[in-house]
Amino acid sequence: MKALAALRAPRRTEVPAAVADNGIDVEILDPREGQDPSGWAKFRKLAAPQPMWDYGLLRLEAWLSRNPPVLAVMREGGRVLGACVVMLCDPVRGSVFAPGPSARGSRLSPRWAEVYLPWFSGHPAVVFRERVDADSRRELLRIFERRLAEYAGLGLLGVIYRAMPSDIAELVAGRGRARREIDPTTVLHNRFGSVDDWVGSLRAPVRAVVRDALGRLDSLDVTTGKGRKDLDAAELATLLNEHRARQDARAWRSGQRARIAGLHLDTRSPIPTAYLAEFLRRPTVLTRTYREPSGRLVAFQVLFDTPNGLAMPYWAALPRQQGGRPRLHLDGYAHAVRELIDSGRPELTAGRTLLDLKADLGFTTRTLHSVAVPRPVMGR
Structure with a gap:
Protein backbone atom coordinates (compact mmCIF):
# COMPACT_ATOMS: atom_id res chain seq x y z
CA MET A 1 0.00 0.00 0.00
CA LYS A 2 2.25 2.77 -1.32
CA ALA A 3 0.16 5.73 -0.18
CA LEU A 4 -0.02 4.43 3.36
CA ALA A 5 3.67 3.71 3.42
CA ALA A 6 4.27 7.42 2.91
CA LEU A 7 2.67 8.08 6.28
CA ARG A 8 5.23 6.05 8.18
CA ALA A 9 7.13 8.96 9.64
CA PRO A 10 8.94 8.51 12.97
CA ARG A 11 6.50 8.78 15.85
CA ARG A 12 5.76 7.58 19.35
CA THR A 13 4.67 3.96 19.17
CA GLU A 14 1.18 3.20 20.46
CA VAL A 15 -0.05 -0.15 21.70
CA PRO A 16 -0.09 -2.16 18.46
CA ALA A 17 -3.16 -3.85 17.07
CA ALA A 18 -3.04 -7.21 15.37
CA VAL A 19 -1.34 -6.84 11.99
CA ALA A 20 -2.93 -8.06 8.77
CA ASP A 21 -3.42 -6.95 5.16
CA ASN A 22 0.08 -5.58 4.53
CA GLY A 23 0.47 -4.21 8.04
CA ILE A 24 -2.99 -2.63 8.12
CA ASP A 25 -5.65 -3.78 10.52
CA VAL A 26 -9.24 -2.82 11.30
CA GLU A 27 -10.39 -3.55 14.83
CA ILE A 28 -14.14 -3.84 15.55
CA LEU A 29 -14.93 -2.72 19.11
CA ASP A 30 -18.10 -2.89 21.17
CA PRO A 31 -18.06 0.34 23.24
CA ARG A 32 -19.82 -1.51 26.08
CA GLU A 33 -16.66 -3.54 26.65
CA GLY A 34 -13.26 -2.25 27.71
CA GLN A 35 -11.69 1.17 27.73
CA ASP A 36 -11.11 3.74 24.99
CA PRO A 37 -9.07 2.33 22.08
CA SER A 38 -5.38 3.08 22.09
CA GLY A 39 -4.69 6.34 20.28
CA TRP A 40 -8.36 7.31 20.15
CA ALA A 41 -8.05 10.63 22.01
CA LYS A 42 -5.29 11.84 19.68
CA PHE A 43 -7.20 10.73 16.58
CA ARG A 44 -10.35 12.51 17.74
CA LYS A 45 -8.52 15.81 18.07
CA LEU A 46 -7.21 15.49 14.53
CA ALA A 47 -10.11 13.95 12.65
CA ALA A 48 -13.27 13.52 14.74
CA PRO A 49 -13.73 16.48 17.11
CA GLN A 50 -17.54 16.27 17.11
CA PRO A 51 -18.86 15.21 20.52
CA MET A 52 -20.72 12.14 19.24
CA TRP A 53 -17.35 10.44 18.57
CA ASP A 54 -16.49 10.55 22.28
CA TYR A 55 -16.06 6.94 23.37
CA GLY A 56 -18.01 7.47 26.58
CA LEU A 57 -20.97 8.79 24.59
CA LEU A 58 -20.68 5.87 22.16
CA ARG A 59 -20.80 3.54 25.17
CA LEU A 60 -24.01 5.15 26.43
CA GLU A 61 -25.51 5.04 22.96
CA ALA A 62 -24.69 1.34 22.64
CA TRP A 63 -26.28 0.43 25.98
CA LEU A 64 -29.44 2.41 25.24
CA SER A 65 -30.09 1.56 21.57
CA ARG A 66 -32.13 -1.22 20.02
CA ASN A 67 -29.50 -1.46 17.26
CA PRO A 68 -26.28 -0.74 19.15
CA PRO A 69 -23.28 0.76 17.40
CA VAL A 70 -19.83 -0.72 17.23
CA LEU A 71 -16.70 1.25 16.41
CA ALA A 72 -14.36 0.15 13.61
CA VAL A 73 -10.85 1.53 14.17
CA MET A 74 -8.50 1.46 11.18
CA ARG A 75 -4.80 1.28 12.07
CA GLU A 76 -1.40 1.16 10.49
CA GLY A 77 1.40 0.11 12.80
CA GLY A 78 -0.73 0.96 15.83
CA ARG A 79 -1.61 4.47 14.63
CA VAL A 80 -5.29 5.25 14.04
CA LEU A 81 -5.89 6.35 10.44
CA GLY A 82 -9.68 6.26 10.29
CA ALA A 83 -12.85 5.03 11.93
CA CYS A 84 -16.49 4.10 11.28
CA VAL A 85 -19.53 3.94 13.53
CA VAL A 86 -21.63 0.92 12.55
CA MET A 87 -25.06 -0.18 13.76
CA LEU A 88 -25.80 -3.90 13.69
CA CYS A 89 -29.50 -4.00 12.85
CA ASP A 90 -31.84 -6.83 13.72
CA PRO A 91 -35.03 -6.92 11.59
CA VAL A 92 -37.09 -8.63 14.31
CA ARG A 93 -35.98 -6.69 17.36
CA GLY A 94 -38.57 -3.92 17.04
CA SER A 95 -38.47 -1.51 19.97
CA VAL A 96 -36.74 -3.95 22.34
CA PHE A 97 -33.24 -3.04 23.45
CA ALA A 98 -30.41 -5.15 22.10
CA PRO A 99 -28.84 -7.91 24.20
CA GLY A 100 -25.68 -7.11 26.14
CA PRO A 101 -22.26 -7.63 24.60
CA SER A 102 -21.91 -11.08 26.16
CA ALA A 103 -25.17 -12.23 24.49
CA ARG A 104 -25.09 -10.81 20.98
CA GLY A 105 -27.22 -13.59 19.56
CA SER A 106 -26.53 -16.19 16.94
CA ARG A 107 -23.98 -15.32 14.27
CA LEU A 108 -26.35 -17.08 11.85
CA SER A 109 -29.29 -14.75 12.59
CA PRO A 110 -30.08 -12.52 9.60
CA ARG A 111 -29.19 -8.87 10.11
CA TRP A 112 -27.53 -6.02 8.30
CA ALA A 113 -25.08 -3.28 9.20
CA GLU A 114 -25.47 0.47 8.74
CA VAL A 115 -22.53 2.85 8.74
CA TYR A 116 -24.54 5.73 10.12
CA LEU A 117 -24.89 8.26 12.92
CA PRO A 118 -28.62 7.83 13.58
CA TRP A 119 -29.04 10.90 15.80
CA PHE A 120 -26.78 13.12 13.64
CA SER A 121 -27.64 12.07 10.11
CA GLY A 122 -26.12 15.14 8.46
CA HIS A 123 -22.67 14.06 9.67
CA PRO A 124 -20.83 11.13 8.05
CA ALA A 125 -20.11 8.04 10.13
CA VAL A 126 -16.73 7.60 8.38
CA VAL A 127 -13.74 9.78 9.28
CA PHE A 128 -10.06 9.72 8.31
CA ARG A 129 -6.87 11.59 9.07
CA GLU A 130 -6.48 14.32 6.48
CA ARG A 131 -3.19 12.94 5.16
CA VAL A 132 -4.69 9.56 4.20
CA ASP A 133 -5.25 9.79 0.44
CA ALA A 134 -8.22 8.48 -1.56
CA ASP A 135 -6.61 5.21 -2.68
CA SER A 136 -5.61 4.36 0.87
CA ARG A 137 -9.06 5.24 2.19
CA ARG A 138 -10.67 2.94 -0.36
CA GLU A 139 -8.40 0.06 0.64
CA LEU A 140 -9.02 0.67 4.36
CA LEU A 141 -12.78 0.59 3.78
CA ARG A 142 -12.52 -2.72 1.90
CA ILE A 143 -10.53 -4.19 4.79
CA PHE A 144 -13.18 -2.81 7.16
CA GLU A 145 -15.89 -4.66 5.23
CA ARG A 146 -14.00 -7.95 5.48
CA ARG A 147 -13.47 -7.48 9.23
CA LEU A 148 -17.12 -6.57 9.70
CA ALA A 149 -18.23 -9.75 7.93
CA GLU A 150 -15.96 -11.79 10.20
CA TYR A 151 -17.19 -9.98 13.31
CA ALA A 152 -20.92 -10.23 12.55
CA GLY A 153 -20.93 -13.79 11.25
CA LEU A 154 -22.63 -15.59 8.38
CA GLY A 155 -26.00 -13.99 9.12
CA LEU A 156 -24.80 -10.57 7.96
CA LEU A 157 -26.70 -9.68 4.78
CA GLY A 158 -24.57 -6.70 3.88
CA VAL A 159 -23.71 -3.16 4.85
CA ILE A 160 -25.36 0.17 4.02
CA TYR A 161 -23.29 3.35 4.08
CA ARG A 162 -25.90 5.98 4.86
CA ALA A 163 -25.80 9.77 4.39
CA MET A 164 -22.24 9.87 3.07
CA PRO A 165 -20.65 12.91 1.40
CA SER A 166 -19.78 12.44 -2.26
CA ASP A 167 -16.08 11.71 -1.66
CA ILE A 168 -16.80 8.84 0.74
CA ALA A 169 -19.64 7.50 -1.43
CA GLU A 170 -17.23 7.39 -4.37
CA LEU A 171 -14.81 5.26 -2.34
CA VAL A 172 -17.39 2.64 -1.32
CA ALA A 173 -19.29 2.53 -4.63
CA GLY A 174 -18.46 -0.02 -7.31
CA ARG A 175 -19.64 -3.06 -9.18
CA GLY A 176 -22.50 -4.83 -7.41
CA ARG A 177 -22.97 -1.87 -5.04
CA ALA A 178 -26.18 0.18 -5.25
CA ARG A 179 -25.65 3.92 -4.88
CA ARG A 180 -28.29 6.65 -4.77
CA GLU A 181 -28.45 10.31 -3.93
CA ILE A 182 -30.57 11.10 -0.87
CA ASP A 183 -31.77 14.28 0.85
CA PRO A 184 -28.82 16.66 1.25
CA THR A 185 -27.65 18.30 4.42
Missing part, protein backbone atom coordinates in the same frame (compact mmCIF):
# COMPACT_ATOMS: atom_id res chain seq x y z
CA THR A 186 -28.04 22.08 4.77
CA VAL A 187 -25.11 24.49 5.02
CA LEU A 188 -24.87 28.22 5.71
CA HIS A 189 -21.48 29.67 4.77
CA ASN A 190 -20.09 32.40 7.02
CA ARG A 191 -20.11 35.50 4.82
CA PHE A 192 -21.78 37.95 7.21
CA GLY A 193 -20.48 40.68 9.50
CA SER A 194 -23.53 40.65 11.77
CA VAL A 195 -26.98 39.15 12.23
CA ASP A 196 -28.37 42.28 10.59
CA ASP A 197 -26.22 41.52 7.54
CA TRP A 198 -27.69 38.02 7.42
CA VAL A 199 -31.28 39.29 7.75
CA GLY A 200 -30.58 41.92 5.10
CA SER A 201 -29.39 39.21 2.67
CA LEU A 202 -32.77 37.44 2.73
CA ARG A 203 -35.57 37.97 0.24
CA ALA A 204 -37.83 40.88 1.22
CA PRO A 205 -40.86 38.78 2.31
CA VAL A 206 -38.67 36.46 4.38
CA ARG A 207 -36.75 39.40 5.84
CA ALA A 208 -39.98 40.95 7.10
CA VAL A 209 -41.12 37.71 8.74
CA VAL A 210 -37.75 37.16 10.44
CA ARG A 211 -37.61 40.71 11.81
CA ASP A 212 -41.15 40.39 13.15
CA ALA A 213 -40.34 37.03 14.80
CA LEU A 214 -37.21 38.39 16.48
CA GLY A 215 -39.28 41.03 18.25
CA ARG A 216 -41.64 38.60 19.97
CA LEU A 217 -39.54 37.10 22.78
CA ASP A 218 -40.39 39.54 25.60
CA SER A 219 -42.67 37.10 27.42
CA LEU A 220 -40.16 34.22 27.40
CA ASP A 221 -37.18 33.43 29.61
CA VAL A 222 -34.35 32.60 27.19
CA THR A 223 -31.17 31.07 28.64
CA THR A 224 -28.09 30.09 26.65
CA GLY A 225 -24.85 28.45 27.75
CA LYS A 226 -22.19 25.83 26.99
CA GLY A 227 -21.75 22.64 28.98
CA ARG A 228 -24.98 23.27 30.86
CA LYS A 229 -25.59 21.23 34.01
CA ASP A 230 -28.77 23.03 35.08
CA LEU A 231 -31.01 21.18 32.63
CA ASP A 232 -33.54 18.44 33.23
CA ALA A 233 -32.48 16.06 30.46
CA ALA A 234 -35.67 14.00 30.79
CA GLU A 235 -37.73 17.12 30.09
CA LEU A 236 -35.67 17.93 27.01
CA ALA A 237 -35.55 14.34 25.74
CA THR A 238 -39.34 14.07 26.00
CA LEU A 239 -39.84 17.28 24.01
CA LEU A 240 -37.27 16.22 21.40
CA ASN A 241 -38.69 12.74 20.87
CA GLU A 242 -42.25 14.09 20.63
CA HIS A 243 -41.07 16.70 18.13
CA ARG A 244 -39.45 14.02 15.97
CA ALA A 245 -42.53 11.80 16.20
CA ARG A 246 -44.68 14.66 14.87
CA GLN A 247 -42.27 15.20 11.99
CA ASP A 248 -42.54 11.53 11.06
CA ALA A 249 -46.34 11.55 11.35
CA ARG A 250 -46.62 14.61 9.08
CA ALA A 251 -44.35 12.93 6.57
CA TRP A 252 -46.51 9.81 6.49
CA ARG A 253 -49.70 11.86 6.00
CA SER A 254 -48.15 13.90 3.19
CA GLY A 255 -46.95 10.79 1.42
CA GLN A 256 -43.38 12.13 1.36
CA ARG A 257 -41.65 10.09 4.04
CA ALA A 258 -38.83 9.28 1.62
CA ARG A 259 -38.21 13.02 1.10
CA ILE A 260 -38.78 14.49 4.56
CA ALA A 261 -38.27 11.81 7.18
CA GLY A 262 -36.68 9.06 5.16
CA LEU A 263 -33.43 9.36 7.07
CA HIS A 264 -33.76 5.75 8.20
CA LEU A 265 -35.62 2.47 7.75
CA ASP A 266 -36.54 3.13 11.27
CA THR A 267 -33.34 1.71 12.67
CA ARG A 268 -32.71 4.53 15.13
CA SER A 269 -33.93 4.63 18.70
CA PRO A 270 -35.48 7.52 20.65
CA ILE A 271 -32.91 9.86 22.18
CA PRO A 272 -32.29 8.48 25.70
CA THR A 273 -32.29 10.84 28.68
CA ALA A 274 -28.89 9.64 29.91
CA TYR A 275 -27.27 10.21 26.52
CA LEU A 276 -28.75 13.69 26.11
CA ALA A 277 -27.68 14.67 29.64
CA GLU A 278 -24.06 13.75 28.94
CA PHE A 279 -24.10 15.31 25.49
CA LEU A 280 -25.35 18.68 26.76
CA ARG A 281 -22.64 18.79 29.45
CA ARG A 282 -19.84 18.73 26.89
CA PRO A 283 -17.92 22.05 26.90
CA THR A 284 -18.32 22.54 23.14
CA VAL A 285 -22.10 22.03 23.23
CA LEU A 286 -24.28 25.14 23.54
CA THR A 287 -27.94 24.82 24.60
CA ARG A 288 -30.54 27.58 24.31
CA THR A 289 -33.80 27.08 26.22
CA TYR A 290 -37.07 29.01 25.92
CA ARG A 291 -39.41 28.95 28.93
CA GLU A 292 -42.63 30.60 29.96
CA PRO A 293 -42.60 32.65 33.21
CA SER A 294 -44.10 29.59 34.91
CA GLY A 295 -40.96 27.61 34.00
CA ARG A 296 -42.65 25.50 31.35
CA LEU A 297 -40.25 24.51 28.56
CA VAL A 298 -41.51 25.78 25.20
CA ALA A 299 -38.51 25.00 22.98
CA PHE A 300 -34.79 24.34 22.97
CA GLN A 301 -31.91 24.40 20.52
CA VAL A 302 -28.52 22.67 20.58
CA LEU A 303 -25.37 23.74 18.74
CA PHE A 304 -21.90 22.29 18.88
CA ASP A 305 -18.63 23.89 17.88
CA THR A 306 -15.68 22.34 16.03
CA PRO A 307 -12.78 23.92 14.11
CA ASN A 308 -14.54 22.92 10.87
CA GLY A 309 -17.77 24.70 11.73
CA LEU A 310 -20.84 24.90 13.91
CA ALA A 311 -23.63 22.34 13.74
CA MET A 312 -27.25 22.48 14.88
CA PRO A 313 -28.25 18.87 15.53
CA TYR A 314 -31.34 19.51 17.67
CA TRP A 315 -34.30 21.84 17.67
CA ALA A 316 -37.54 20.91 19.43
CA ALA A 317 -40.62 22.96 20.31
CA LEU A 318 -44.16 22.53 21.55
CA PRO A 319 -46.82 22.60 18.82
CA ARG A 320 -49.20 25.56 18.79
CA GLN A 321 -52.11 23.52 20.13
CA GLN A 322 -50.04 22.82 23.26
CA GLY A 323 -48.96 26.42 23.76
CA GLY A 324 -46.05 26.60 21.36
CA ARG A 325 -45.03 29.97 19.91
CA PRO A 326 -45.28 30.57 16.17
CA ARG A 327 -42.03 31.25 14.33
CA LEU A 328 -39.92 30.75 17.44
CA HIS A 329 -37.52 28.67 15.37
CA LEU A 330 -36.49 31.85 13.52
CA ASP A 331 -34.96 33.18 16.73
CA GLY A 332 -33.05 29.90 16.96
CA TYR A 333 -31.61 30.39 13.49
CA ALA A 334 -30.71 34.01 14.25
CA HIS A 335 -28.94 32.86 17.41
CA ALA A 336 -27.05 30.19 15.40
CA VAL A 337 -25.96 32.83 12.87
CA ARG A 338 -24.75 35.07 15.70
CA GLU A 339 -22.70 32.21 17.13
CA LEU A 340 -21.32 31.44 13.67
CA ILE A 341 -20.15 35.02 13.22
CA ASP A 342 -18.77 35.39 16.75
CA SER A 343 -16.85 32.11 16.54
CA GLY A 344 -15.40 32.89 13.12
CA ARG A 345 -16.16 29.33 11.96
CA PRO A 346 -16.49 28.80 8.20
CA GLU A 347 -19.98 27.28 8.15
CA LEU A 348 -23.09 26.19 10.01
CA THR A 349 -24.75 22.86 9.21
CA ALA A 350 -28.38 22.30 10.18
CA GLY A 351 -29.50 18.82 9.22
CA ARG A 352 -31.56 17.27 6.43
CA THR A 353 -35.13 18.38 7.04
CA LEU A 354 -37.14 21.52 6.17
CA LEU A 355 -35.03 22.18 3.10
CA ASP A 356 -37.34 24.88 1.68
CA LEU A 357 -37.44 26.80 4.96
CA LYS A 358 -33.66 26.74 5.26
CA ALA A 359 -33.22 27.79 1.64
CA ASP A 360 -35.30 30.88 2.44
CA LEU A 361 -32.88 31.58 5.31
CA GLY A 362 -29.83 31.51 3.05
CA PHE A 363 -28.74 27.88 3.44
CA THR A 364 -27.32 25.94 0.52
CA THR A 365 -27.10 22.13 0.41
CA ARG A 366 -24.35 19.52 0.41
CA THR A 367 -24.99 16.34 -1.56
CA LEU A 368 -25.26 13.06 0.32
CA HIS A 369 -25.47 9.48 -0.92
CA SER A 370 -26.28 6.05 0.43
CA VAL A 371 -24.50 2.94 -0.86
CA ALA A 372 -25.78 -0.60 -0.25
CA VAL A 373 -23.16 -3.37 -0.36
CA PRO A 374 -24.55 -6.94 -0.32
CA ARG A 375 -22.60 -9.65 1.45
CA PRO A 376 -21.18 -11.30 -1.72
CA VAL A 377 -19.26 -8.16 -2.73
CA MET A 378 -18.19 -6.94 0.73
CA GLY A 379 -14.43 -6.37 0.78
CA ARG A 380 -14.06 -6.57 -3.01
